[in-house]
Amino acid sequence: MINPYQQAGYRVRVDWGPQGADAVGAGATIVAVVDVLSFTTALTVAADLGIEVYPYRWRDASASEYARRHDALLAVGRSEVDARHPVSLSPATIRTAAGVRRLVLPSPNGSTIAQRLADTGATVVGVSLRNAAAAAAWTAARLADDPDTVVAVVAGGERWRADDSLRPAVEDLWGAGAFVDALDRHGFGPLSPEAEAAAAAYQRVAGRFPQVLQDCASGRELTGYGYPQDVAIAAEVGVSRMVPVLEGVSFRACAVG
Template sequence: MTSPYAQQGFRVGFDWGPAGAAAVPGSIVAVVDVLSFTTAVTVAVDLGIDVYPYRWRDETAVAYAEQLDAVLAVGRSQEGITLSPASIRQAQGVRRLVLPSPNGSTISQQLSDSGSTVLAVSLRNTSAAADWVAARLTADPSLTVVAIAAGERWTDGSLRPAVEDLWGAGAFVAGLADRGVGPLSPEARAAAAAYREVAGELPEVLHECAGGRELAAYGFAGDVVVAAEVDISGLVPVLQGSRLSESSKPSRFCPVT
């Protein structure tokens, strides 16, 4: 029997976090982690950098980066390239980046063996992603798409629904609806409605939401500014093997899986 949580019968779905990504299957899955994983990915791909999602920043991540001849992102408080999109913009000579994150990166890695086409979507590229997905769904009526808002974590490890990810996923879903893609599940309709409610107030509301205030409090207000660059990027990072790179980009490196 089909799970009642699978949103079956709708072409566009929406859910939260790793559990939602497992529960709601889609031919195409858009992972949305606005502050900051998918924003960082779009910045990196704009610069021609391939991003390798990884769950933990530990000894295994060090070994993984060495296998790939890649740079491993360090913690935000350290010098160098981090999960901060602003730090990635300062990168020089980097072609491959291992980017650990407990939310968006973890979900992307989780989905790598699912058979779904996985996209990195942020407020910076929602229109480009909606165009990319709408073209594929129009060409193949059997395809479905799910937007997964990564969310954050409370100190006890439980999911904290992050409104910025709801807005990012909602912008993508609303873009699909505007392009005639549907039907939308009730969950997807709610996400689109949440975005439409604040669309005219970005980037102000992004700075004022809990995630924006948290980053500003830790000295990373510049990352919120980058995250609020609505539709500035025309590229769609797609997970190819274990690498997130521009959708049309030919492989330059055989990833370790």
């Protein structure tokens, strides 16, 4: 029996988290990873600055050695930022850091999914609300002439603290939907029902950012912890023309004219 979770027969497919990445990413030509708060937003801010980003599953004992091996700065936890460790997963710290050329950016969701997809043969790109339109234009231009190509979109989601299970996060649904909606406007399809639902969710709130991002659960969480600027940066819809593309083990920026 054909895997029903693969969304076969559709050129644009959407699912959630690492397992969803395995399902819809199988056989995909391009996989867009979406983690709006905050991995892919941080990734697009880094791309705007020309910073090469190395995704890593999480900041454990091996992360420091990994950063040393690649002559890269290791991002710390948000609460650990100081003069010696100026960069975290917070996009605001990346924007204000000086002299950073290579960055190891751990994250349990978007970064983990990107690493998981690295060996599948698909081209992996980072998508946020900031660059969804540019990423869709970049994708459509590369795949328009081949009707057999497939684009998989993976919404990262968050993790419940109690048991580490997946929490579907509406900001990632909006980010995935912004990308899918832009692909559809380029005539790239057909969209799976899951992809259509994501696009519809984005269309419902388009024009109401940053307010809806501030009001969703993840936005309230970050604001409550003292990082409203990260939510504001994530809500910069369409400001970036850079598409972070995973080449080997790192993301490098491709500019869209």
